[in-house]
Each structure stands twice: as structure tokens, then as C-alpha cells.
Amino acid sequence: MKTQVIMQQLAAKHPGEAEYLQAVQEVLESIEDVYNQHPEFEAAKIVEQMVEPDRIFTFRVNWVNDAGEVCNNLGYRVQFNSAIGPYKGGLRFHRAVTPSMLKFLGFEQTFKNALTTLPMGGAKGGSDFDPVGKSDAEIMRFCQAFMLELWQCIGPDQDVPAGDVGVGGREIGFLNGMYQKLARRYHTGVLTGKGMTWGGSILRPEATGFGALYFTQHLLHKAGKDIKGKKVAISGFGNVAWGAAIKATELGAKVVAISGPDGVCHIPEGITKPMIDYMLVMRASNRNRVQDMSDKFPESALFTAGKKAWSVPCDIALPCAFQNELSLDDAKELIANGCWCCCEVSNMGCQPDAIHHFQHNGILFAPGKAVNAGGVATSGLEMTQNAQHLNWKAEEVDQRLHQIMESIHEQCVRFGTQPDGHVDYVKGANIAGFMKVAQAMLEQGIV
Numbered sequence: 001m002k003t004q005v006i007m008q009q010l011a012a013k014h015p016g017e018a019e020y021l022q023a024v025q026e027v028l029e030s031i032e033d034v035y036n037q038h039p040e041f042e043a044a045k046i047v048e049q050m051v052e053p054d055r056i057f058t059f060r061v062n063w064v065n066d067a068g069e070v071c072n073n074l075g076y077r078v079q080f081n082s083a084i085g086p087y088k089g090g091l092r093f094h095r096a097v098t099p100s101m102l103k104f105l106g107f108e109q110t111f112k113n114a115l116t117t118l119p120m121g122g123a124k125g126g127s128d129f130d131p132v133g134k135s136d137a138e139i140m141r142f143c144q145a146f147m148l149e150l151w152q153c154i155g156p157d158q159d160v161p162a163g164d165v166g167v168g169g170r171e172i173g174f175l176n177g178m179y180q181k182l183a184r185r186y187h188t189g190v191l192t193g194k195g196m197t198w199g200g201s202i203l204r205p206e207a208t209g210f211g212a213l214y215f216t217q218h219l220l221h222k223a224g225k226d227i228k229g230k231k232v233a234i235s236g237f238g239n240v241a242w243g244a245a246i247k248a249t250e251l252g253a254k255v256v257a258i259s260g261p262d263g264v265c266h267i268p269e270g271i272t273k274p275m276i277d278y279m280l281v282m283r284a285s286n287r288n289r290v291q292d293m294s295d296k297f298p299e300s301a302l303f304t305a306g307k308k309a310w311s312v313p314c315d316i317a318l319p320c321a322f323q324n325e326l327s328l329d330d331a332k333e334l335i336a337n338g339c340w341c342c343c344e345v346s347n348m349g350c351q352p353d354a355i356h357h358f359q360h361n362g363i364l365f366a367p368g369k370a371v372n373a374g375g376v377a378t379s380g381l382e383m384t385q386n387a388q389h390l391n392w393k394a395e396e397v398d399q400r401l402h403q404i405m406e407s408i409h410e411q412c413v414r415f416g417t418q419p420d421g422h423v424d425y426v427k428g429a430n431i432a433g434f435m436k437v438a439q440a441m442l443e444q445g446i447v
């Protein structure tokens with residue numbers, strides 16, 4: 001395989017799809033050596049098959065806002081790969097959503113889901129609907145209109161959506177309500193991230209952040225380090241940042257920053273329980289402003305407009321917001337301020353040159369598809385509970401999440417250990433995910 005040749009062909013076929021091409025390039029670069037040792041993959045053109053989604057649904061979503069105006073949005077579901085299980089992945093509601101963004105996320109999801117050890121294929125969906133400033137009633141009407149189109153494409157053994165940026169428990173509730181009404185048959189496991197009284201799994205809301213910290217612990221342990229007493233900078237203040245802040249604090253670290261599109265809150269003494277709880281209020285308000293934290297806690301949270309979390313000195317950086325949120329300049333600033341570890345929690349949170357800079361400077365770095373897989377893994381555990389028609393206790397879910405994150409770390413070490421003994425977590429995660437999906441595709445023939 002020649003990565004460059006495949007990338008050129010792909011770029012010609014999909015001009016302007018920058019995020020998608022970026023995600024594919026990273027994976028192909030990582031797997032090139034391994035791929036070339038498997039002529040059977042080459043013969044079946046596994047890579048050429050794997051980089052294209054199985055199919056994409058695109059639909060128009062019309063709804064009426066509180067002012068009585070008609071609004072038009074686009075909805076999508078990208079069913080990327082179902083070689084190892086039903087399509088599985090979140091829905092993103094964000095004004096910048098495009099097919100390119102959802103293709104990159106669906107592609108990443110395929111490898112991530114393979115790493116979880118659970119039988120789930122990869123998918124992603126969403127809409128360019130912008131939740132900022134919307135009322136609860138508007139969110140409900142939009143979710144209902146969105147599901148009116150989506151419901152035919154999904155099902156417990158077909159495709160199981162969940163939340164992502166802009167889609168949390170409230171939105172999953174509205175989506176599930178409309179789905180059940182349309183299907184006229186109760187399918188408990190058609191969405192994950194459900195409420196606790198209607199089939200949700202305990203700890204699913206926390207799982208992405210908790211899993212990320214469990215992974216970080218393994219990574220630090222392997223490097224002979226400990227998280228206790230370390231300063232952690234977190235970007236964002238949504239669901240993922242919230243779970244990460246809880247677990248980091250519980251493990252004895254000090255969360256010194258959270259951020260938003262408006263700027264950063266520096267929290268010199270470390271985030272507290274009331275502040276962590278307030279992150280949920282901020283998310284539910286749809287204001288998308290981190291300054292609200294310093295308005296509420298002016299003594300402890302110091303807001304600076306226009307700055308990122310990476311401007312706050314820390315030991316460990318945890319990007320928890322959006323793709324490409326950490327640039328080369330940010331990586332340089334972090335290192336200059338003493339940062340020595342970056343675990344990517346957002347999907348593709350770091351720009352490629354930022355990752356290379358971390359790696360060349362000996363910074364411990366692990367990619368999103370390994371670090372954040374605890375979220376979808378716990379979705380998988382929710383599907384299992386739904387299929388069994390029962391609910392596990394928190395201890396059982398947490399223990400399984402622990403085991404899964406440990407296994408993901410082991411897979412990274414197994415496939416990513418370099419001749420000099422250091423672990424390249426990017427390579428490790430990509431090769432481990434790729435080998436599983438490629439093998440599954442090969443065994444099931446050309447379909």
C-alpha cells in the first residue's frame with residue numbers, strides 16, 4: 001500500500017473534506033508497515049473498502065421555532081462499517097456539522113469500537129442544527145422532526161445512535177420518545193445514553209470522562225508516574241469535561257482549568273464539587289459560555305476572554321471539547337509551561353503537527369480513539385443490559401469499564417511498542433483497531 005497514492009485518490013474523490021482526509025491519513029500512516037506484511041489485505045483491497053462508509057443517509061429537517069418561524073436543517077447518518085457488529089456511534093448537533101465531519105467521526109468510531117472488545121460497528125450522525133440559545137421546546141421539536149426521518153434507518157440490531165456534542169440525556173429522551181411512537185413496538189435498545197427509568201445504564205453519562213482517566217492512569221503507571229497531586233487542564237465544560245473533572249479530582253489531581261468558546265476559567269485551587277455540579281447547569285442552559293462559571297464562583301474561577309485551556313500551566317492536558325482544538329502553538333505553550341502528558345479525550349482533538357511536536361519532545365501522548373472509548377464501551381454495556389432486560393449496579397458497570405480501558409491500554413502497548421521500548425499510542429491504537437476490522441472484513445468476503 002502506498003498511503004500517498006490512496007490519499008491522492010481519496011482527495012480527488014472528496015474535495016474539500018478536510019477533517020475526513022485528516023483522519024484517514026493518520027490511520028493509514030500508522031498501519032502502513034503492518035499492512036504491507038499482509039498481502040491478503042492488499043488482494044482484497046481492504047483499505048480501499050475501509051476508508052469509504054457503507055452508506056450515508058442525508059435528509060431535510062423542517063421545524064418551527066418559538067417565534068413561529070419555519071427553520072430548515074440538514075440531518076445525516078453515516079453508517080461506516082458493520083464488519084464486527086451493528087452500526088454504533090453518536091449524533092452531533094452543531095452548526096458546523098458537514099458530511100466531512102461526520103465521515104471523519106464515523107471512520108474513527110469504527111476503530112474505536114473495535115478497541116472496546118465489544119461487538120460494535122462504526123457510525124456517526126447529526127445535524128447542522130445549532131442548540132445555542134434554543135429553548136427546551138425548540139430542542140424537543142427539532143429532535144422529533146429529526147427522528148421522523150431517522151427512525152427507518154436504525155434499530156437494536158441495525159444501528160444504535162447515542163449522544164455526542166450537542167446531544168445529551170435531554171435530547172436522547174426526546175429522540176427516543178418519538179422513535180417509540182413511530183415504531184409502535186418498544187425497542188429498548190435503539191438508542192444509548194437513555195434515562196435511568198427507561199433503559200439507560202448507570203454511569204453512561206460519566207463513562208467517557210471516567211474511562212479517559214482510567215486510561216490515563218494506566219499510561220502514567222506504565223511510565224512510572226502517578227496522577228496524585230498533578231495539575232490537569234481540561235478544555236470544554238460539557239458532558240465529557242464534566243466526567244473527566246469528577247474522576248481526576250477523585251483520583252487526587254487538581255483540575256486547574258476548564259474552557260469554552262468564549263475563553264478560559266483558571267481555577268488555581270482546583271475545581272470543587274459545587275463547580276463540577278454547576279457545569280451541568282451551564283450545559284443545560286444552552287448559553288455555551290464558560291464565563292458563567294466565574295460569574296457564579298468569582299473567588300475561585302478566574303475568567304480570561306479569548307484564551308484556551310492550554311494557556312494555563314499544567315502537568316497533564318486533557319482536550320475534551322472538539323476536533324483540532326489543540327494546535328502546534330498550543331502544544332509549544334503547554335510544553336513551555338511544564339506540561340508532560342496529553343491524553344486526547346475529544347475525537348481528533350489535536351492537530352497533526354501538535355501530535356508530532358508532542359511525540360518529538362517526549363511528551364506522553366495518547367489518541368482519542370483509545371482514551372475516549374469508555375463512552376461508547378459503556379453504550380455497549382447499556383445494549384447488553386437492554387438485551388437481557390435488566391439493569392446492572394454501578395459497581396458492575398464501573399468494573400467492566402475499568403477492564404475495558406485496561407484492555408485498550410494493553411492493545412496499544414502490544415501493537416505500539418517501538419524497538420527502543422517506548423510506546424507509540426497512536427500507532428498502537430490504530431494498528432490494533434485496524435487488524436480486528438480488517439480480519440473481520442476479510443473473513444466475510446467481498447460484500
Ligand code: 2IT
Nearest residue numbers: 089090162163164376379
Ligand atoms: O464519540 C463517541 O464515541 C461518542 N460520541 C459515543 C458514541 C456512543 O455510541 O456511545
